Each structure stands twice: as structure tokens, then as C-alpha cells.
Amino acid sequence: MSAPTPVPAGLVEAFRDYERALMEDDVPALDRLFAPGPTTLRGDAQGLLVGHEAISAFRGSRGGAPRRRLVQTHVQTIDEDHALVVAVTELERGGRGQQTQLWARGPDGWQVTAAHVSVPAPALDTRVWRVVGDPLVPGSGDGPLAGQSVAVKDLYAVAGHRTGAGNPAWLATSPTAGEHAHAVARLLEAGADVRGIARTDELAWSLAGANHHTGTPPNPRAPYRLPGGSSSGSATAVSLGHATIGLGTDTGGSIRVPAAYQGLFGIRTTHSAVPVDGLVPLAPSYDAVGWLARDAATLAAVGEVLLPPADEDRAGTDEVVLVPQLLRLAEPAVAAAVRTAVPGGRRATVEQWPLGDLDRWLDAFRTVQAWEAWQSHGAWLEGRLDVLGPDVRGRFEHARTVTDGQADAARAVARGARAAVRSLVGRRVLLLPAASSVAPRVGDDVAATREATLRLTCLAGLAGLPAVTMPVQAGGLPAGACLVAAAGRDQDLLRLAAETQAPRP
Known part of the structure; x- marks a missing residue:
């Protein structure tokens, strides 16, 4: 010494x-x-x-x-x-x-x-990436997204590569893709490069971002806290600056939650607005293509490529509605931050909504999701549930027990919820928390947080509506404010999100 x-x-x-x-x-x-x-x-x-x-x-x-x-x-x-x-x-x-x-x-x-x-940085952070290149797949070299790089969630087919869906056994039995998934192909045609294939929670059935097999991607904006899932790797790659676009999916909040936890912009698109060709499903009734970015302009630029042209018949107003019952589902600091996130400095309309059936709606959402998840993957999982991590395995074990009759009854409730939510939103814009809390610490029990968050996120899922998450701050940590509008108004929400963006620190 x-x-x-x-x-x-x-x-x-x-x-x-x-x-x-x-x-x-x-x-x-x-x-x-x-x-x-x-x-x-x-x-x-x-x-x-x-x-x-x-x-x-x-x-x-x-x-x-x-x-x-x-x-x-x-x-x-x-x-x-x-x-x-x-x-x-x-x-x-x-x-x-x-x-x-x-x-x-x-x-x-x-x-x-x-x-x-x-300590020396790893050559490849396997918590974030399954495979990465410089780039992995080059884009067309020309187009509106030239110069952008994409972290592709490991549910999308990338030609020449297998799809892992967050599980080593799935990866081992997955064939090499002969062509790109629809969304991947469109991004490449528009000039973006595929930087790599990013980690996901197993079969996309989680909101935490912790993968039993490959670890938990870091959360650069909230160290030692969960990154949010299931589009965890895509979100972390964008947050770290490894990619400018994180291509993901959202069934029950898998874009909205990581966007909130990591201080990113994110969009869950109108159900079926962007084709899901070449995408490993979870629950097709609710699965939607989505993406994340560090700024609203990039989020909107991807929308110009992937979304269909705006339908004038679906035009609405920019009136923003706040619903106290929904705000109360979030932690007080998050709710307070959301109240201040009204786009363009507008005044929000405060309304009391008839949400007495929200618990029934969430139960229906979960039941349909579980039944469809087993229809999607039960044949492959039968006899090999032990290849899954404990949390996801528990969800699939429950899904295995859901009967056709239970699913039919849940679908009837879900149809009613869809009609009710669409009617309540109408031609206006709903502002609500994207997640019920800031990111929990790694290792925390997240059951109660997950339950509260799903009460918020299930609304857009049940109704098939677009939802754009915008970053806010709650107690010095990232949180998310979410804009929800009528089906097909994705571009309107992207425009409104751009009006709220302040310069990043």
C-alpha cells in the first residue's frame, strides 16, 4: 500500500x-x-x-x-x-x-x-439482449427512420434468427425465421437498423421485467428498481441509449408499465391497427403492437411508418378527462404528477365515472387472457411446465384450469366492459396513471402493485383502445401519465404527447 x-x-x-x-x-x-x-x-x-x-x-x-x-x-x-x-x-x-x-x-x-x-463492462449484457449486432440487421439505408436503431422484443420474427420468447426451452425448439415479422419489416424498409433482439419476460406474461432465466434488466432511470415488463429488454435498451426505438407488445400493460418505470414515451396501438404477423401471441384478443422511445418525436415518427392513415370519420376532440376513481388507484405522488400532465396546458374536465364493475371487468380480462394464453401455448407446455420460472409457471398452471364455460362467461362481461369504456371515453381523451406506482425495488413483493396497475391498464386492453404513456416525476423517480382515446386515434395521442414533452435532463 x-x-x-x-x-x-x-x-x-x-x-x-x-x-x-x-x-x-x-x-x-x-x-x-x-x-x-x-x-x-x-x-x-x-x-x-x-x-x-x-x-x-x-x-x-x-x-x-x-x-x-x-x-x-x-x-x-x-x-x-x-x-x-x-x-x-x-x-x-x-x-x-x-x-x-x-x-x-x-x-x-x-x-x-x-x-x-x-468493473469491466460485459461484452454483451445478457440481461438486456439475447443477440446484438452493429447492426444485427441493416435497414434500407433510406427513409424516414434512417439513422434510427431498433431493439426488437424477442417475440417478433427476425429473418435468420430464432425467436426465444424469454424462455431457453422455447428458443431451443424454435425454428429459424424465414422472414421478418410485419412490424420489423416495415421499420427496416423505413431505414431503421435492427440493433438486436432484446429480452422479454417469459412468453410476455408479466409486468415486472424480471426473467427467471436471464435476470432482470437494469433500470437506468431508477437504479436497483424493476425495469417493468414484459417489454423489459426493449425499454432498457432505449433507456441506456443502446437503441433509439424499442419495439414491444402490450397485452395488459407491457409497454405502458416499462415506459412509466423508466421515464420513456410509449404507445400501445389500437387493437389490430398494426398487423401481428410473425409475432408470438399471448392473448390475441388483447395483444397489441407497441414501441418506446426517449422522446415524443421519435415515437410519432415510428407511428407514421407503422400506423394506418388517420381516419377522418374517427376524429375527436382534445378535451382531456380526469377520473378521480382512477387516480385513487395510484400512489398519491403518482396521482399528483398525472394531474399536472394535461397536454398543452389545457384544463381537464373532472368526471365521476360509474366504475362499480371494475373488479368484474378485471376478473373477466384475466380469465379471457388466461384461457387464450393456454390455447396459444398449452400444447407446447403440456408436460413441460417446469421449464418456466415460478411466477409465470403459476399463471399458466391456473390458465390450464380455465374451462370453456368460464371463458365464455368472461367474454360476455368483457364485451360489456368494452362497450362501457368506449362510451365513457367517447370522442375525448382520458388521462390516467400508466402504472399505479413508481418502479418497485428489485426483490420487493409486487403482488399488490401488480393488482392496482392492472385495474388501470385493463381498461384500454378490454376496449381495444390506443394508449400513449408520457414520463412524469413522482418523488424524484420516473412515473407515467397515460392518454387513452377512441379506437383509431393513435396519431392524435402521439401529437398530444409531443405537446407535453419538456426538455430531458
Whole structure:
């Protein structure tokens, strides 16, 4: 250990204790060696943790640090009770890293008050991408999307590649695609490059973004929190700047939720407005093509390529409606942020809607979704449900039990919900939360959050309506405000979203 000035007594021993505890994953010792209180800092490429409590929770859940050895250690003494330690490390898996620590001596001895850790970036972050290129598939080189890059959710056929649907067993039995899915082909024709094939939750049946087999993509805008799913890889790729367009799908919120959690713009299109040719289904009655972008202009540019021309017979107004019952389904900070997101500074009309059947509508949505999911994949899953992660497996085990009679009864309720929601929205624009909360922390129990979010997202799904998510801030974290309008008014919503966009930080 080198130092230009004398090293304070006890610091070397404390540093060695820290290294030993780190390699042994001795969480109590690490907790003791990090200063208590809300101002202690630990940062890495994924984000910054503030406060001893947050750092301790991270250490307790990560399962240990990568194996390494110290190559160099340098100390800059500030005074007899404070010192900066910079160490160069060599990882067993290859490459070098670096850690910088500010140590302070107090009543309990030497403790770290701030630390930053860096390790070599992976050649391919397999949490985000299944396969990636530079580009993977080049576009036409000309057109309105020239210069744009696309992260394609691993449900769409990409010619020359297999479709993995978020599951290794599915990938192993999937044939190589002979042609692109409709949406992929249109984007390539318009000049965009396919950057790669991005991860998805298994068979797209989740809103969290955590894949049992490939891990949880990071959330760059809300570190150590869930990215949202099931278009998780596409959203994270866009948020990281790896791609400018994230092509995904939305059945129960799989565009809207990751857009909200990661501070992105996203659109779930009118049901059947964009053909689903070449797309692995989940529940065809609700499946819709969608995409994400970091700005409203890019979101709209993709709409010009993928959406049919606006139908003048479906023209509506820009009157915005807020419904208190729906706002109350979200956390207070999210609801407050949504109230301020009225496009163009307009005044919103506040209405009480007859939503007493919302729980029945959600039950019907889930039942139809489950029945259709089993019709779509039951033949393949029969006898091999154990290839699925626990959460998704539980959903398919339930789907297997849904009878035709239950599905018929649920479809009758869903038809009533469709008519009711379409009538309530009318020619106006509904503004509601895209998700009930900010992104939960990785490892949190998300059952209640998922339930509240589905009460919000099922409305557009049941009614087959377009929904555009716009980023807002709630308590310093990303959240989403969602615009919903009549079928076919996708372009109107894209225009309104552009009116709300403020310069990005």
C-alpha cells in the first residue's frame, strides 16, 4: 500500500478487514465497516445508493461480489481521521476494476463514508439482449427512420434468427425465421437498423421485467428498481441509449408499465391497427403492437411508418378527462404528477365515472387472457411446465384450469366492459396513471402493485383502445401519465404527447 504521507493508524487493518468481508460475503462485517446514517454513499455503473440502510439491503440481496485480487492500493491522507483509498483490482473472470473509498475514523473505528466501484463492462449484457449486432440487421439505408436503431422484443420474427420468447426451452425448439415479422419489416424498409433482439419476460406474461432465466434488466432511470415488463429488454435498451426505438407488445400493460418505470414515451396501438404477423401471441384478443422511445418525436415518427392513415370519420376532440376513481388507484405522488400532465396546458374536465364493475371487468380480462394464453401455448407446455420460472409457471398452471364455460362467461362481461369504456371515453381523451406506482425495488413483493396497475391498464386492453404513456416525476423517480382515446386515434395521442414533452435532463 503506497501513500505520499504517513497512513493513519488502523486504516490498513480496517481496509484489509473490508476486503476479507467482501470476498467472504460477510454482510454483518460489511455493514459494520460502512458508516451508519442517511448520508453514506455507494455507487457503481448501475447507480448510486444513498444511506446505510439502502446499501445494506443491496449487499444482503446480491449474493456476493465477483472474486478478485488487489493489484495496487494507494492512500491519500486528508488528516489523522480521514483518508482516501484507491485500489486497483484484478477479477478472476478477467479484466481490471477500481474502487475508491473515503474512510473516516469515529467512535467505532474506521468506516467507509463514500465508495465508488467500477468493473469491466460485459461484452454483451445478457440481461438486456439475447443477440446484438452493429447492426444485427441493416435497414434500407433510406427513409424516414434512417439513422434510427431498433431493439426488437424477442417475440417478433427476425429473418435468420430464432425467436426465444424469454424462455431457453422455447428458443431451443424454435425454428429459424424465414422472414421478418410485419412490424420489423416495415421499420427496416423505413431505414431503421435492427440493433438486436432484446429480452422479454417469459412468453410476455408479466409486468415486472424480471426473467427467471436471464435476470432482470437494469433500470437506468431508477437504479436497483424493476425495469417493468414484459417489454423489459426493449425499454432498457432505449433507456441506456443502446437503441433509439424499442419495439414491444402490450397485452395488459407491457409497454405502458416499462415506459412509466423508466421515464420513456410509449404507445400501445389500437387493437389490430398494426398487423401481428410473425409475432408470438399471448392473448390475441388483447395483444397489441407497441414501441418506446426517449422522446415524443421519435415515437410519432415510428407511428407514421407503422400506423394506418388517420381516419377522418374517427376524429375527436382534445378535451382531456380526469377520473378521480382512477387516480385513487395510484400512489398519491403518482396521482399528483398525472394531474399536472394535461397536454398543452389545457384544463381537464373532472368526471365521476360509474366504475362499480371494475373488479368484474378485471376478473373477466384475466380469465379471457388466461384461457387464450393456454390455447396459444398449452400444447407446447403440456408436460413441460417446469421449464418456466415460478411466477409465470403459476399463471399458466391456473390458465390450464380455465374451462370453456368460464371463458365464455368472461367474454360476455368483457364485451360489456368494452362497450362501457368506449362510451365513457367517447370522442375525448382520458388521462390516467400508466402504472399505479413508481418502479418497485428489485426483490420487493409486487403482488399488490401488480393488482392496482392492472385495474388501470385493463381498461384500454378490454376496449381495444390506443394508449400513449408520457414520463412524469413522482418523488424524484420516473412515473407515467397515460392518454387513452377512441379506437383509431393513435396519431392524435402521439401529437398530444409531443405537446407535453419538456426538455430531458
